[in-house]
Amino acid sequence: MSLRIVVTVKYVPDATGDRHFADDLTVDRDDVDGLLSELDEYAVEQALQISENSDDDVEVTVLTVGPEDAKDALRKALSMGADKAIHVEDDDLHGTDAIGTSLVLAKAVEKAGYDLIVSGMASTDGTMGVVPALLAERLGVPQVTLLSEVSVEGGTVKGRRDGDSATEQLEASLPAVVSVTDQSGEARYPSFKGIMAAKKKPVESWDLSDLEIDEDEVGLENAYTVVESAAERPARSAGTIVKDEGEGGKQLAEFLAGQKFI
Structure with a gap:
């Protein structure tokens, strides 16, 4: 029995960089370094763990929708251990929102073939956190x-969802879509061997015509x-300095009260 896992990943601006909007009010991705979204690394990790713990023949494919540089996100996932990658790139995708992105992803995973996403x-x-749904x-x-x-047993995916007041045990029949949190397990760091092996792994490139999607969608x-x-966020103003000359505690309390902290 074989299991085809597709992991959706995104190439995002580095959160530590100076991020801002472009003239068309989309995120300016040219003036800041990009990388594989940290939260997607957990998804890659869980897919690899399912593969390693399975007696079945498992193939892990990573899929991204984005510009040319988005291949960097795929290379990171491949170096972690994924088997192959798919990159959907098309100039007409610029500015696509979550609803449009879900259409592209759906067409891509249907074309690739899948049992678990x-x-x-x-x-x-x-x-936003809405794309999996x-x-x-x-x-x-x-x-x-x-x-x-998360785990897969036979034709069923099982998992635990931790809430503020309760823990749920959930399961669904394959094919299915799951999303994992940052509490699912630390993502592995690519080894030198993994980085070198990633260079030889296949990366397919598709555009809208390959997925039979019209540009007006x-x-x-x-x-x-x-x-x-x-x-833009206003520049940070200078803070208030309280000099303790015997009344420091009182001044501090008055300041906190004025800010409605107490």
Whole structure:
């Protein structure tokens, strides 16, 4: 028996960099370094653990939608241990929102073939966390989201979801979509051997025509959600210095009360 796992990953701006919007109010990805979304690394890790713990023949494919530089995210996932990668790239995808992205991902995983789709809980740039659910709806398969533990037994995916007041044990029949949280297990660091091996692993490149998607179904002009305005964060002002000359405690209390901290 074989198991085909597709991990959806995203190439995002480095959160430690100076991020800002471009003129069209989309995220400017040219002036800041990009990388594999940290939350997606957990998804890759869980897919690899399923593969390592399975008696079946498991193939792990990583899939991303993004510009040319998004291949860096795929290379990171391949160096972690994924078997192959798919890159969907098309100029008409610029500005596509979560709903449009879910369409592209759905078409891509259908074309690739899948039994299980694993996603991170959210991207670190948009932080919407809705794509796994949208993807499951488009594919017409079950979704088991926000898992801190996941496994596959036979034709069933099982997992644990930890809430604020309760823990749930969930399962769904394959094919299915799952998303995992940052509590699912530390992602492995690529070894030198893994980095070298990744250079020989196949990376397929598809565009909208390969997926039979019309340009008026994606892109900024066809997005359901857009940014209408944005302003830069104001510069940090100087703090208030309280000099203790016998009344420091009183002044500090008055300051905190004035800020409604107490």
